[in-house]
Amino acid sequence: MKATPVTIKDIARSLNISISTVSRALRGMPEIHPDTRSAVMRLAEELDYQPNQLAKSLLKSRTRTIGVIVPNLSYHFFAAVLNSIEDAAMRAGYSVLVGQTQESYLREKTTLENLLRSQVEGIIMSLSRDTDHYEHVERLIRRNIPLVLFDRHAEGIDVSKVIVDNYQAAFGATEHLIGQGCSRIGFLAGPPHLLLSNQRIAGYRDALRKHQLPVSDRHVFHCDYTQESTVMQTLSITNLSEPLDGLVVISDRVAYPALYIMKQRGVRVPEDLAVVSFNNEPVSAFFSPGLSSVNQPINEIGLESVRLLLAQIEAPDGEVPRQTQVMPTQLIVRESSQRREMPGS
Numbered sequence: 097m098k099a100t101p102v103t104i105k106d107i108a109r110s111l112n113i114s115i116s117t118v119s120r121a122l123r124g125m126p127e128i129h130p131d132t133r134s135a136v137m138r139l140a141e142e143l144d145y146q147p148n149q150l151a152k153s154l155l156k157s158r159t160r161t162i163g164v165i166v167p168n169l170s171y172h173f174f175a176a177v178l179n180s181i182e183d184a185a186m187r188a189g190y191s192v193l194v195g196q197t198q199e200s201y202l203r204e205k206t207t208l209e210n211l212l213r214s215q216v217e218g219i220i221m222s223l224s225r226d227t228d229h230y231e232h233v234e235r236l237i238r239r240n241i242p243l244v245l246f247d248r249h250a251e252g253i254d255v256s257k258v259i260v261d262n263y264q265a266a267f268g269a270t271e272h273l274i275g276q277g278c279s280r281i282g283f284l285a286g287p288p289h290l291l292l293s294n295q296r297i298a299g300y301r302d303a304l305r306k307h308q309l310p311v312s313d314r315h316v317f318h319c320d321y322t323q324e325s326t327v328m329q330t331l332s333i334t335n336l337s338e339p340l341d342g343l344v345v346i347s348d349r350v351a352y353p354a355l356y357i358m359k360q361r362g363v364r365v366p367e368d369l370a371v372v373s374f375n376n377e378p379v380s381a382f383f384s385p386g387l388s389s390v391n392q393p394i395n396e397i398g399l400e401s402v403r404l405l406l407a408q409i410e411a412p413d414g415e416v417p418r419q420t421q422v423m424p425t426q427l428i429v430r431e432s433s434q435r436r437e438m439p440g441s
Contacts, residue, residue: 102143111135144235146212162405163211165195165204165221167248171349172377173394174222177246180398181220188406190217199225199321205232218242218405223250225321228289242408246401248292256404257420258397262292265390265425266299269344269372272388272427274307276370276435278342282315284329284354286346293318293346296374300344315340323353330357342433345373348380348389355383355432370433386430393423 104122108115113132121128121136122145128136139145164181166174182192193214195207204224211219219236222245230250236243237255246258273281283300286293297316304311317332319325333340334357345351351373355365363369365385373380376391400421408416 102140102145104145106143107136107139107145110139144239146239159215159217160189161191161193161214161216162402162409163193163195163208163214163216163219165197165207165211165219167197167199167222167224169194169196173247173347173375173392176394177222177398177401180395181402184399184402188402190406197224201226201228208232208236212241218244218409220244220246220401220405222246223248225287225290242405244401244405244408246397248290250291254418256408256416256418258400258404258423259420260392260397260423260425262295263299263302265374265427266296266344267303268299268425269374269388269390269427270300270303270342271307272429273342273344273370273372273433274303274309276342276366276433278370278435279309280315280338280340281309281342281344282317282333282340284317284319284326284333284343284345284350286318286350287320288318296344296346319346319350321347321350326350326353327357330354331361334358334361334363340369342370343372345371348373348375348377348387351387351389352379352383355387365432366435370435372427372433376428380428381430383432385432388430388433389428391426391428393425396423 104115104118108118111118117128117132118136121133122140124133162185164178166178169175169178178194185192193211193216195211197204197207201224204227208219218241221243230253233243233253233255237253244256244258245253249257249259270281281300281304283297285297301311317329319329330353333343345354351371355371358365358369365371372388374390376389380387380389400423404419404421
């Protein structure tokens, strides 16, 4: 997809001044009158002029480099997806530049700007925990920069996405707990504004309603993915006057410290509390008890993200229609949620 950048010529034409005057004003040269410099800078900001932007690079040469932005590579899910992205990109003749946001919105913006200054030809990104407004993403769309969001995305942003059906995955995980005899089921969720978390909460609540079980806001506990927050919320769960007997957890990374605290508080899993989580990290199979978890097709998520991005980058002309690819999930049942004998066992 061809980018259509704003140029110095466009600014000069709009202000009816010479291109050289615009150039000197943008560089802050002292011979330019302050009023002229202010007018140039103001219009450049309004038109989103970027002297080193991706589109300018594409008009001159190809870098065959893509940028990938993830919350944190210490998360198994993002590290594994990155491996898949790099493999797919290399097979297509592209190299990859990677940035981590450390779950910070400000760092996400800075990382994005740095990658664009490095003249990547497109961006694959998963939003940070703290990102709750999206002007930096919308600017990419306005500038026709190829972009794919995966896993964590946002509603109302018209870009290609690679996601899973979080609602249905949580619905199925909750129904599994109900099938194991649980009737007071809680949810240890992510931040309140995180779309992925809210989709899973919706699936959890609808599963409870389907089976005519109580749905209560008091049984939904929000953490920010840190161990400190997880510990505090887990203590709140174990201090409920009417104990839960089932718990859906937003991710394995949150479930591990939660299970540790439960053990310290004398809560037996799964006898007292059956637990199911998301992401199916490799260590989940070796945890004690083994953690039941929703598996996501990590390799396919990376491959599909690259495919959608390269379709935009390599389109000969015109825009490529935005696509949302919804990948399948599978609940892997282990000891943490098995209160009854499974069929065929």
